[in-house]
Structure formats: C-alpha cells, structure tokens
Amino acid sequence: MSPTVTQAPAIRRAPPLAWAILGLGVFAYAVAVLNRSSLGVAALEAQERLNASAAQLALFSVLQLGVYAVMQVPVGVLLDRHGPRVLISCGLLLMALGQGLLAVADSVPVGVVARMLVGAGDAMTFISVIRAAVNWFPPSHLPLVTQATAIVGQCGQLAATYPLITLLAGFGWTTTFLSAAAVTLLVFVLAALLLRDAPADSDHRLHRTGLGETRTSLLLAWRQPGTRLGFWCHFTVQFSGMLFVLIWGYPFLVEGQGLSPGRAGALLASMVPAGILMGFALGRLSALHPQRRMHLVVACLVATVATWTAVIAWPGTAPGWLLGLLALALASNVPASMVGIDIARSHNPRERLGIATGMTNSGGFFAALVAILLIGATLDLVSGSGGYGTSEFRVAMATQFIVWILGSLLLLRAHRHLRDV
Template identity: 50%
Template sequence: MTDLSPPAPSRRAWAVWGVGLLAYVVAVMQRTSLGVAGVAAGERYDASASTLASLAVVQLLFYAGLQVPVGVLLDRFGSRRLIVTGAFVMALGQAVLALAEPVGLAVLGRLLVGVGDALTFISVLRLVPAWFPPRRVPVMTQVTGLVGQVGQVLSAVPLVALLGGPGWTVAFLSAAATGVVVAVLALAVVRNHPDPAVGPTRTGARDLVADLVTAWRHPGTRLGLWTHFTTQFPGTAFALLWGFPFLVAGQGVAPATASALLTLFVLAGVATGPWLGVLVQRHPFRRSWLVLGVIGVNVAGWTLVLAWPGAAPLPVLVLLVLAMSLGGPGSVIGFDFARTFNPPNRLGTATGIVNVGGFFASLVTILVVGVVLDLRTGGTSGYDLADFKVAMSGQYALWLLGVVGILSSRRKVRRRMAEAGVVVPPIRQALRRRRDRPR
C-alpha cells in the first residue's frame, strides 16, 4: 500500500495540527464543563443525583452512539468539515444550556454538546497520519489525546471562576463564544491532507457497510475497543460529572482544592502521555501489557481510597488522581491498535469503533453512580462519603469485563499474526533490544 505521509512535518503541518488540537482542547472544555458545574447545576435545577446524571448520560449517549457513523462520515468527507461542524454544534449546545431554565432544555443543550463532541476527536486524530511521517504517529497521537485534556483545566479554573462570579449564564455563553472562534479558525486553516489531490474516499453505501463490517471483524479493532473501554472510564466519569461532588461532598475538601486536583489530573496525563507513546513506538508487540499495567494502577488507586477508613487524606487523593491520569494515555493505545490493523481507507471507521468503548463505559459508570446515590439517599442531594464509596465500587465490574475482552481479543490477534507469519519475539529479547521491529 502506498504511503502518502510526508517524509517530515512542515510548518503548515504543525499549523493544521495545532488548530485541530485547539479544536479538541475546546471540545474537552465543553464536554467537562458540566462536571465542574455539578453542584451549581443541582441547585439551579433542584435536581436529584439521577436527574443530574441524566444530563451527562444524554451527552455521552449521543457521543458514544455517533462514533461509528462519524467514523464512516470521516472516511467520506474528511476532517475539516467535521471539526468545523462539531465546534458550531457544541457552541449552540452551550448557548442553550446558558439560557435554559427548565431541566428539559438543559438536556437538549448537553445533547448538542455530545453531538458536536462526537465529530471532533477522531477527526483531529485523522490529521496525524495524514500530515506526519509514520515513525512519529504513535507519539503525536499521544500528544494529541493528552494535550487536548488541557480543556479540563479551562473548565476547572476559568469556568469555575465565572460560575462563582458573573454566574451560570455568563459562564456558559463564554464557552459558546469560544466554540465559535475555534470553528472559524478551523475553517480557515485545517486541510485534510498536504496533497490537495488526495481527498476522502467517495464510496457508495454498500462499500461503507462492508468497511464497517470488515473493521469490526478484525480482532485488532476489537482489542482497541476493549483497551479504550477499560482504561478511560474511571477518569472520564470522574472529570465529567462525579469527581467534583465526590471530592467536595464526599471527601470534604474545599472547592479550590477539588479544582486543583482536577487540574493535576490533566497535567499528569499530559506529562506521562508522550512517555507512554515512546514505549508504544519502541515496543509495539507489548502494547497490551502497557494497557494492563495502566488498568492495574487505576484499580490500585481506587481500592486504596475506597478501603481507607473515613475520608482519605490529601496525599492519598493525590495518588488516586495520579493513578487515573494514566487512563487517558492508556486509552490512546486503543487508537494505535486501530491504525496498525486497518488500512487508511477504513481508519476513520475503525477509530470510531474504538472510541465507542471508553465513552460507553463512562456512560454506564455515571448512570450507575447516580442511581446508587439516589437509592441510598431517597433522591435527595444529601449524599455523604459512605454513599459515594458504595456507588464508586461499581467500577470493578467494568474493569473485570474489560480485562476479559482485552485478553480474548489479544489471543485472536496473536493467532492471526501467527497465521500471517509474524513472529512475536520473547519478552526477554524485547527488553534487551532498544525497540521491536515495527509491524
């Protein structure tokens, strides 16, 4: 297959990627804005925990449900159109939320945010192999995914400040205005490929369905999905809705401290992402072991906090946040599985399949936590640490399901590789050598 990637990134490549990355940063800000406003939203709408969770669930439901259709659209229309459309739709959703009085309109606002968000991330990821040489793709993919999480800092600091000052309407209208600015920038700068002659694949509906089926049937795509499923949901559910209430109402920390912990969550992920990307680049045959290590750290962090008698001290909460920060970089490995096991013409479709995993698991986690809290408190907002400990324990079922999926898919991938004559070197040999031979 002909490699259409440039031999080295140009200034234009960095500009295109930079604006795409900015669009993703703002998308993450829009996505996580409800999480830092969870307490304020409960007061504004006089909402129970399950009602509050429904706002995030609707958002994630549309995000996760649209990933496969968006992947198909990405293969057909390219990144530029989807990034621009996504930014405008998210801006509209935030404007609706800013002005909404009844909770029904607030649900509509979050629905629009979920739809626009669904169009953004995999479209930005698609720019990386188009504009950068293959040897840089694993690290650049990690950098894209992790730097994008800076959007959580924008929601945890400036947005919280606006909520505490001018108030709800000004805060969310400001978020909407930011989305419009990003849409205009993306329209002006982003292009799908450095070669104008290389455009999206214009295929018929039958071919699109065939690509979807073929991508799903490959165990490498499913390995990516289960990787994303199992690594991402603890941090996403924490940042998107329940982290701030868990820290403030459950652990009893001050709102400023909770914002600082959420900021640390983002910055730690940004710091570790490129390092994990280098490991993926050097040891492509050991990617699943890196994933399982990330899952183990997440499980250990939550077990420590949930088993702690009473409220955990601040250093223990810091350890939890640092453990969860590895989930973002770990989930990006799922997209590397999609890239290496699928040809470019169905990369968007495969990436969309992978991206469903973590957000579906996050949706389930958010909903389960809200329902359990309501069952324990009778639908009031007076939940305490004991209630949160019971509710957060539901994560273990998802970890178990995800690990089983990873191990099953990995076994099938290795069988297919063996049939193709690909020899996986023993782990001792891989550790002695500086890097595995790339697939």
C-alpha cells in the first residue's frame, strides 16, 4: 500500500480562535446547503410557476450540480492561491445573487441561470472551509473536524424544510427566495470581515503557481491512488442522499408515497440529526482505524442500496417504518463520502490539498447530476400525461442502480490499485 503522506502541522494544538473560525465557516457552509436544497421543497411550486416538466425540473439541479462539480478543481487551484476567506466570501455573494434572481424568475431559462449561480457559489464553500480547518487544526483533529463541518453544515437542510415550506405556504415564491438571498448576503458580510485563513504565527503560505506548475500538480494529485480511491468513494456513496434532499425526495414522498407535506418535511428533517450522529461516529472511527476506512464506506453503501431495494420492491406504498429506515440510510451518505475526502487528504502533501480535495469532492456531485437526470427523464417517459404516482416513481428511482453498479466497480478497481502500489 502507498504510504500515507505525513503533513507537518502548522500548529501543535488548536487555539480557541480556531473554533470560532470553524464555527463561522460551518455557518457559511450551512447557508450554502440551505441554498443548494431550497429548490427541493419548492419542486412542485417550481413546476407550476415556471411551467416546467419533470425533465426540465431535473435540468435545474443537473446544471447546478454540473457547475458545482466542474468548478471543484479550478476552485481548488484558486484556494491554494488566494486562501479560504476570499473563496468563501465570493461563494456567498454568488449564491445571494442566484437566489435573488430565482425569486423573480418566471421562466425555465431564468431559473436555470439562477441555479447555476447558486451552484457556482456553493462550489467555493465546503472545500474552502475544510482548507481553513487544515490551517487551524492539527492533523489528529482533522477526520472529526471534517465530519463536523459536513454534518453540522447540513443543518442548513433543516432551514430548507420547515421554514421554507412555511414561507412558501404563507408568503409565496418571491418572498421565500428573497429571504434566502438576504440571509446569504448577511453571512457574506460576516465572512468577509471576520474569517482568517490561518493563525498569524503559523507557517501557512499561499501557493501562487504558474500554469505549468498547476498542470503538474493536477496530474500528480490524480495519479496518487489515494486521490482516486477517495473520488470513487465520494462518487458511489453520496449521490442518493443528495438527490433525495435536493429535488426528488419531497415529490417522491408526497406524490409517490402519499405522505402529507408535513410528514414529508419531517422525514427529510430527521436526516439531519441522524447524519450528525453518524458523522461524529464515522469521524471518530476513521481517526482511530484509518486502515478500516473502506469498511465504513462499504457498510453505508450496502445499507443505502438495501433499503432502496426494499422500498422499490414493496407492493404499493411503503410503510412508515421502512421510509424511516430509508431516511436513516440516506443520512449516512454524506458522512461516508467525507471518509473519501479524508482518504485523499491523508495521501497528498499540504501544497496539493486544495486540488486533491476539490477532485475528490466533485465525485458525488457528478454521480448525483447523472442520477437526477435519469430519474427526471424516466418519470416523463413512463408517466405520459397521467402524472406521477407510486408506480412511476418506483421505475424512476430504480435507475439509481445504474450509478451504484458503475461506481462500485470503479471503487473496487481504485482500492486494488492502492493496495498494489
């Protein structure tokens, strides 16, 4: 197996200010998750307001995720050059602009542009918070800090369920998305004024490399077997939970399983505390048993595939307890994908962390955009003009198996390569 890269810590222990910086970064990421997930609970309203078909509605999320995924490597390069504060601030500003544009959108093209702006801003946030954590915390803290960032940041999903559903019902589309834009703009001001890239006495340096050196760093990062293994872990295990939260979960539960909007929102919201608990558990296990990280990823993948299989195969609508198990399994997807990021981080030197993290973090988003598009196209194909019900969603959700099979094969291949090096 390739030896793990030993990274000299910039600091021996985290100063109190580190926790304040991390808290602000996690808050910024939670707002990014709010913006990312906001269309999911408004999917039915979006179809009516923008006169969009299921395939067109899927296109919103596909392009948003496509922008996010494609930007991960360029953002990683910019992160190594300009630091977390600049990238997080710019990301928040782009998301505020996107949500403001969506608030006044009345057609599919305008809505698509708005969601692409949200995707671009979202792309700058998470890996920048992780890079700030690398600068402020010693390596022994990083598996747990990474999980904490990802999972506590998912609290933004809570704001994208009950509060947004309430705003939509009481005040309508425009007020809802303008409110999201205003919150994002406020956090932009806080980040621009208060965030710091690293402690003043650390050895942190920005890497302002030329084009040729950047190309070399990209090649070296991808040729590192640990980066490829992290990428395929992220690709295979994250996408199902993501598409459920972003767009198809709420329509699936309401139209496909007959739940009331309140119960559907409660089920989506329950994924957040469940994910927090799983995230801290997986982060602790990843730190204590780094040689067993693949076992953690595979266990979460098996649980997700098994519960989806049971829901899809269940005659008629699935019982509440089974949908609860599905929510629990999907809640493990983000924590498991963070294990993939931890694998890539531990096999790359500090000067390539932005690039390697960006590469790895793009995996699940590429998988999600493919799966979202497959589900939307399948719904339109099997439903005709009759609307979407249990049977239509059963067929559409089964297309996830295509992505799982592809990802699992490539994951096993990458793991074999890492062992053989």
